[in-house]
Amino acid sequence: MKKSLLTSVLFLSCGVLLGCGGMYLVHISTTGNSTTAGIEEGRENDTNRSTQERDSRLTGEWNERIFTNNDSVASIDDPNLHTDSFQRRLAIYSHVAGLTVQEMTTELEAISTGSQKYSYHVRDELQSALVTRLAIDKPETAVKFAVEQATAEPDRSPQGYSPQYPISEGEPLNMPGVQSVFSDWAVNDLSSAIRGANSLSTDAKSNALTGILNSQVGSSLETHRQIARELGDEQRGVDSYVQSFASRQVDDPRAAWNEVIAYLEPNDYRHSRALMNVASQWYEQDGFNVLDEINQSNLDSNFKSNFVRQLLWQAAETDPEQAFQFALKMPSEGRFPHTLNKVVNTWSESDPQAAFQAVNEVEQTSVRDQLQRNVVRNWSRNEPRYVLDHIDIFPAHLQVSVKRDAITSIARKSPKEAAELALQIEGMDGEIVGPQIMRWWVEQDAEAAIDWVYNGPVSNESQYNWVSALTRYLVASDPRRAFDLAMKQEIPEEVSLMGFRTYQPPGLEADVISRIASQDLDLAEELLPRVRDGITKNSAYSAVGDRYIDEGHSNKAVELGLKLSDEDQVTYFQDIAHTWARVDPVGLVESIKELPTEAVRSSVASVLSNRWYRDNFTEEQIDTLKQYLSDSDRQALEDQ
Template sequence: MTTTSENSPTNLKRTLYIGLTFTVGLALGVFVVLAIQKLGPQNEHTVEDVAQNGVNESTTSRLESDPTIGSGEIGQIQDILNQPSVFDQQKSLYSTLSSATTEDLKDLWIQSQKIVRESHREIVQHGILSKLATVSPAKALGYIDEVSIFQTDALLKSLFSEWSFLNLEEAIEAAIALSRPRRNIALMAILNTRDDLTESKHREIAIQLEHEETFLKMVSDTKALLSLEEPHSSWDTLLTDEVADYLQAESLLKVAEAWREQIGFKVLSNIYSADIDDDQLRQQLIRKIAEEDPLGALNHTRELTDESEKSSLSRTIVRVWARSDALAALLAVSTFEPTSIASALEVQITMVWASIRPNEVIENIDAVTDEHRLDTLESAFAQLASQDPKSALAKVSSVENLVANTSSIVHSIVREWSYTEPREATNWVLENYEREDPHRLTMLDSVLSYLAPVEPEAAFEIALEHSTGGRWGGLELDVFHRITYAGNLELAKKLIPRVHEDSKPFAYIHYGEALVKHAQTEEALELGKNLNEEQQSSYYRQVMSVWARESAKNLYEQLDDLPTDELKSLAAEELIRRNIRTPIFNDEQIKHAQTFVESDD
């Protein structure tokens, strides 16, 4: 075997030869590409003209429909894209662009928009804009609007990094003119690139670009992440700075994860007790920490003595666990103490489980305790019904032996069905339950509420046919309320005489409220005359309450002209009450309103 030292001269010669060949070849390649660019036809229009006239879009569309066109027109950059790797493509591209003029770059940009393959187009356009940023950054900024929105942020960062290095003041002036989101991207690029500037200068730039919070966040994040060896200190830095906590969610999570590495799941208690101004963020951090090992996280909560903390943390943890392994979570909480929290945790698990894997829940329902089995099945079958209600109904028989009564499960399916197909759900109830069956009335009460907005008259007829009357009215009152709520006042006026007598006073209130909401106050006042004296008192008080809520100033203006002293008194009382909750009137106006209030004497 020959040694390395014996071969070293030969290897050196070979290396030099290959390097020389590569350099010559690369130089020739650059020369050829630039020569082709110069010899090719020059576009007479500026890039702005091209974009304005839609030439680029039509050309791209033509290329996508006929691939043979693309290869001929963009031949001068095809060699670059034919390189065997992204690294080689970028090396070849940047070598080519290094000596390109502004005019060359403009031509290349136009050609780049004809590249059909998105990944290739992004490589070329990013390179062109990077180079253009060194010679004419303002022109490069104009080109950014012509790229995919998914490229915009990256290109803006690249552009303003280069621009701020070449001419900081000019870059700042250009950034000021951008939209607020783009201005923030430009600021981050400037601050990251110009880390040679003082902190006070960074802050000054951030204030100029109206994003001081971005500067504060970057400073705080940097300080926190530089001291991750002491996560407690980093945590305090983030929570006591001048930045809203939700803006630092990513940094807080990194610190929390580092903290967990040091102290384990005790970090959950630290997050729970932390002075975080956004509870959703707190829950997000707890979920992220618990995801990796939910059993370990839950075991931490078993030892907690503060019941509020134990309940809150464990509820969040089991909801995370239920998404990955609900059966394991159920088994774990079965031994949780106290039993009151264990029961609440089981509910949390089954709610999540039923919402994401309903079939799995039904197949394993015996893993759920008797106490929560029916509620869990109702949720699971409702979830199935949201996709295929008839299949869900057919599946109910599979659980008949596991619960005492399946009627509430069927009801949950029909109710879910009525959200999207109220007519089909209503027909199913009418066809499958006898008129005397109490379940028929219960289900109609659910489905007709959703049929009313789409088939109001049909819903009213069905409701009236099944009306039972009573003090609080029958089915038709609920349907009538839906009709008035939808603003169908003409139909409401037509149907109100047909409402069951027991329901009529409430129907008048619903109709009167709707009239007021639609600025038909005179009609609302006139409507009340059809009621007896006792009914009028409730009706007019409710009408005045709605009037004061919807348009207090209008009611005040009408106060002197109301037809009776009783109405004036009711109106004044509602205006005064409304003004206490939401001040609208001055002292003089309130005193004027008080003159209309009748005393109880």
């Protein structure tokens, strides 16, 4: 008999992992009652029952392991249960199934007082299993425990039945445990559960009603109403019945749709999820005619547009061309047709050529151009070599972006091929893809990436940009080497800024130092003395100083600045003042008197007193800052 019981329990533990509720498992193991299975499967779980939601379906191998090796079930004291979820659930439900009501009650009391020392995973799941079992064998005890737990740890989040109500002091306490117990109790004995709920205080009774109604998915409207009426809130029964359509499969979606909308009030969005589920099934049954019927209904316009939009997204998966034609005729959605865009995006994933041909016929130029870009972006990502081989099928103004997107896609698996393709794109367009290529290449084979940049086909003119891309991503894995490579790279006299203007950049080590500072400030400060003078040094020191400020070490930021020349100090303290004003404006005002020179103090005060930073300070603090202004800086500020 004992062996038979253990086998039964092990089988039921599998059910836990199959996603069934803990009550269902323990109920089967102790009573063999299968009459509630249909309700349990359809139940909409609107409460926080995360401990009863289980892993995916067991494989045959796991089943075989359970049934052929019962001795493998661990004790609930086993420390390995904390990390082994499979064995933990097996052990817990084996343990609980063999307890008497008195033993379960004693165990719950021990858990709640902390006298039983389990890991939090074991404790929480054991408590859930005990309450679930008691909800069948001794529901009054389970309710008492659940109410006491909820009262000890109040939860003011909204109950599942009333998302329309704001959270306020008058809102009933949310008691997921109470809801769970009554849901289980009602499945086993509805009349007793209702009597038990009527004996509770207001908050607990409200939660009990939620749990009982949750157990009635698939029941009639009159059943929902009658239950709620007996517990003093008939409207809750109507709401629960309507909400049950959010997860139900219905035989006649049109009839279900008409039934649900009959209960809608103006601007009442509580039941939109239920309506959407019904509308989705209706579309699957009757097709695009459903969208016309929804558009012609008396529903609020926002309701209608939302449902039609979501149905079109659904339709784009199976009939994208018709969904596209329908979306084209929809009323304006503002500056950009988001519904049409999403339909086209979905279509371009399955048949980019057909989608591209369709969007080419869109009359409005701005819309057509944006849709074309969306299609070619997806097409380039999914079929990069095809689009590169057939680049002439795309309009001239899209060809560069097609190449760029395709090369970036190729870089994920073939970075060297992508890099050599990028060299064929002239100017900034080719340089833009460099960082994306190096991101993947350095991750896969940093040595090969370095060798290609220095010994491959990269021209002298392009090397600065390629080394910049290389060092940017090498920092994470080898910061010292990234710094050394950056130091070796000559600083060009000028580079183009996105093709709009040229400027002289800092040495690449400034960017490397900035990135190192975000992961290892000590190393960044160690390397600082090696950076090249001029804007490179200013940029690197400011990056480290900013990081010190961000981490709350303003004193270290000041000490770092003191290592610079008087001229460089002015630039440095001006730069870090922006971050300092954001992170610790009070500390900055208090510390300005400690800055090294009058010129530094005045320049910082000038920067912070202008209109861009005034919101960071009180008027009194601004007056304090202005005390440090030189006459010339004060006059310049007044002239603004």
